[in-house]
Amino acid sequence: MLSIKNLQAGIEEKAIIKGLNLEVKAGEVHAIMGPNGSGKSTLASVLAGREDYEVTGGSVTFEGADLLELAPEERAAEGLFLAFQYPVEIPGVSNINFLRTAINEIRAYKKLDPMSAKDFLKMVRERSKLVELDGGLANRSVNEGFSGGEKKRNEIFQMAMLEPKLSILDETDSGLDIDALRIVAKGVNTLKSEKTASIVITHYQRLLDHIIPDFVHVMYNGRIVKSGTKELALELEAKGYDWIKEELTEAV
Amino acid sequence: MSITTEAMSVKDKLRKRLATSTAISGKIQGLQETAFAALENQELPTTRDEYWKYTRITPFLKKDFIPGQPETTVDPISYQIEGLDCYSLVFVNGVYSEKLSDLPSGDTLQLRPFSEMTVAEIAAQKNHLGQLAEFETQIFTALNTAYATDGSFVSLKAGTVLEKPLHLVYVQIGNQTGIQTRNLLVFETNSQATIIESHQSLGGVEALTNTVSEIVVAANANIDHYLLQYIGDNSAYVGSTNVIQENDSQYSLTTLTLRGRMVRNNTNVQVNGTGCFTQLNGIYLTKGKQHVDNHTLVDHLQQHCNSSELYKGIMDEQSTGVFNGKVFVRQAAQKTNAFQSNQNILLSDDATVNSKPELEIYADDVKCSHGSTTGQLDEEAIYYLRTRGIGEAAARRLMVQAFVSDVVNQIKVEPLRQKIEQHIAHRYEGLS
Numbered sequence: 001m002l003s004i005k006n007l008q009a010g011i012e013e014k015a016i017i018k019g020l021n022l023e024v025k026a027g028e029v030h031a032i033m034g035p036n037g038s039g040k041s042t043l044a045s046v047l048a049g050r051e052d053y054e055v056t057g058g059s060v061t062f063e064g065a066d067l068l069e070l071a072p073e074e075r076a077a078e079g080l081f082l083a084f085q086y087p088v089e090i091p092g093v094s095n096i097n098f099l100r101t102a103i104n105e106i107r108a109y110k111k112l113d114p115m116s117a118k119d120f121l122k123m124v125r126e127r128s129k130l131v132e133l134d135g136g137l138a139n140r141s142v143n144e145g146f147s148g149g150e151k152k153r154n155e156i157f158q159m160a161m162l163e164p165k166l167s168i169l170d171e172t173d174s175g176l177d178i179d180a181l182r183i184v185a186k187g188v189n190t191l192k193s194e195k196t197a198s199i200v201i202t203h204y205q206r207l208l209d210h211i212i213p214d215f216v217h218v219m220y221n222g223r224i225v226k227s228g229t230k231e232l233a234l235e236l237e238a239k240g241y242d243w244i245k246e247e248l249t250e251a252v
Numbered sequence: 253m254s255i256t257t258e259a260m261s262v263k264d265k266l267r268k269r270l271a272t273s274t275a276i277s278g279k280i281q282g283l284q285e286t287a288f289a290a291l292e293n294q295e296l297p298t299t300r301d302e303y304w305k306y307t308r309i310t311p312f313l314k315k316d317f318i319p320g321q322p323e324t325t326v327d328p329i330s331y332q333i334e335g336l337d338c339y340s341l342v343f344v345n346g347v348y349s350e351k352l353s354d355l356p357s358g359d360t361l362q363l364r365p366f367s368e369m370t371v372a373e374i375a376a377q378k379n380h381l382g383q384l385a386e387f388e389t390q391i392f393t394a395l396n397t398a399y400a401t402d403g404s405f406v407s408l409k410a411g412t413v414l415e416k417p418l419h420l421v422y423v424q425i426g427n428q429t430g431i432q433t434r435n436l437l438v439f440e441t442n443s444q445a446t447i448i449e450s451h452q453s454l455g456g457v458e459a460l461t462n463t464v465s466e467i468v469v470a471a472n473a474n475i476d477h478y479l480l481q482y483i484g485d486n487s488a489y490v491g492s493t494n495v496i497q498e499n500d501s502q503y504s505l506t507t508l509t510l511r512g513r514m515v516r517n518n519t520n521v522q523v524n525g526t527g528c529f530t531q532l533n534g535i536y537l538t539k540g541k542q543h544v545d546n547h548t549l550v551d552h553l554q555q556h557c558n559s560s561e562l563y564k565g566i567m568d569e570q571s572t573g574v575f576n577g578k579v580f581v582r583q584a585a586q587k588t589n590a591f592q593s594n595q596n597i598l599l600s601d602d603a604t605v606n607s608k609p610e611l612e613i614y615a616d617d618v619k620c621s622h623g624s625t626t627g628q629l630d631e632e633a634i635y636y637l638r639t640r641g642i643g644e645a646a647a648r649r650l651m652v653q654a655f656v657s658d659v660v661n662q663i664k665v666e667p668l669r670q671k672i673e674q675h676i677a678h679r680y681e682g683l684s
Contacts, residue, residue: 076639
């Protein structure tokens with residue numbers, strides 16, 4: 001589904017991603033962990049198409065297409081979704097209007113007719129239950145005045161509405177209490193299928209108790225330096241990252 | 253002083269062009285003479301006048317204006333608000349059209365053009381006409397007071413509720429038309445009405461509109477006033493709306509400036525009663541070399557009143573917006589809550605806004621706030637919308653709609669609100 005080969009990217013002359021490789025297949029959940037500043041969020045931004053970042057080398061193929069050639073909205077229409085670490089507040093744009101515009105723009109991209117108001121509202125009712133989002137929040141402005149937990153649940157709600165093939169969760173668990181974390185994880189697990197895949201970026205192993213990854217990668221200094229299964233996450237939680245840094249130093 | 257000489261000549265020429273022999277003020281003893289004297293004593297404003305600092309009006313006053321003749325071929329569809337069931341008083345180039353107007357009859361209300369009132373009927377309004385609109389220091393008001401021949405007279409007796417909105421329509425057709433209309437709206441105790449005043453260009457260029465309204469809102473009356481401005485791309489407009497409110501009255505004015513080369517709105521509200529509510533909202537959308545200037549004054553003279561002002565501007569290309577909002581809270585006006593905000597979005601590097609909120613407080617137990625912001629569309633929010641599949645143009649349009657939504661959503665006349673929403677959606681369809 002997603003194939004990243006020797007990706008190099010940075011911002012204003014500063015290299016952040018320095019030759020990153022990653023293969024994600026349908027049905028898989030990949031966790032990316034790593035210390036602060038290792039480039040995890042930059043990777044998420046580059047994949048979503050944030051224009052501040054410049055790709056200086058390598059390639060990213062998504063469902064056979066050159067992802068880096070696509071505008072952010074085209075990536076979304078092709079089935080890529082990024083749950084933001086810091087969801088943006090947009091006063092004056094209601095959640096409902098926002099999602100309806102998004103769904104119909106994506107449908108237009110796929111040359112489909114707009115979704116009927118009835119079907120749309122039915123979908124809103126069903127999917128908002130998934131993340132236990134109060135019906136009132138749907139009519140409020142996007143993320144405006146939402147608590148931290150509500151914002152993150154709103155991200156998963158949007159994911160549920162847009163039905164992406166590949167979801168990237170950028171530290172969706174940061175700052176969540178255990179109840180909100182369970183709700184978010186339940187949402188992600190319900191949406192999981194053989195046809196979809198997820199990349200879960202996190203600092204904390206705790207999330208991986210609820211969203212079980214097939215693979216765990218450790219990112220350090222712009223590269224994936226170690227990959228393993230979910231046991232690797234437990235080891236990281238227990239031992240921190242220093243032993244990996246030491247391994248790397250020894251290897252050099 | 254060559255500038256003064258030039259301004260003098262522009263003034264004299266303008267005066268000569270707009271002079272008439274059938275002025276409304278001529279029917280009230282001494283009023284027209286006083287206006288003439290006021291005209292003699294004043295010059296056209298320059299940008300050295302504080303009140304006109306950011307608005308250079310004189311270049312728009314130099315044409316050989318022709319006071320308008322009635323146009324017989326106006327299609328009502330061209331100025332009506334779709335889906336609005338309303339009464340209407342229609343003026344074409346400043347001249348009343350009975351044929352196009354649609355008026356109710358009744359003992360407790362009068363909706364009439366001045367041109368159909370007798371001398372005695374007009375003279376009976378001497379306590380109102382020329383009393384609220386200050387012309388000793390306002391030359392455009394003096395010009396209007398001296399020469400305006402027609403306009404709307406609205407009188408609602410105590411307790412009268414106007415069942416349908418009243419649309420006061422001022423359409424302008426033809427080149428270099430000079431239009432001076434004068435309106436007097438008297439709402440007696442406990443009356444209620446919705447007034448939509450629209451100034452619309454249906455073609456023609458380089459027209460000048462100079463309009464003055466005086467509005468009396470008596471005790472416990474409740475008035476919603478909408479001022480819709482769709483002036484020609486090469487035309488200028490100077491308007492003055494002067495309101496006095498008595499105890500427990502509510503007055504709301506929403507100024508919607510969608511088009512016009514040069515638009516200046518002077519809005520003055522004297523809150524001369526206790527327990528009043530005053531709301532002034534505005535949207536101004538500009539492009540090209542357009543210039544829109546809103547000057548507001550809310551004068552709190554008595555206690556326990558609330559006022560709220562929210563003006564939002566979106567300036568594109570080389571256009572300019574001006575906002576000057578003054579709130580006075582007099583010593584007697586304890587327990588006043590006054591809120592004022594002006595917010596602007598600049599869509600181009602060449603667009604300008606001059607924003608000056610002012611607050612003068614002489615009472616010690618009040619809550620007042622004012623503020624002004626100017627910025628660009630939030631690029632972070634646009635990126636967020638794009639990651640959800642919304643194209644860049646649609647994302648920018650959504651952001652623009654969101655920016656003005658708090659004013660738009662307060663428009664209580666549904667067909668008017670829809671018209672504004674459609675205008676905005678269409679206007680900002682292809683933003684990049």
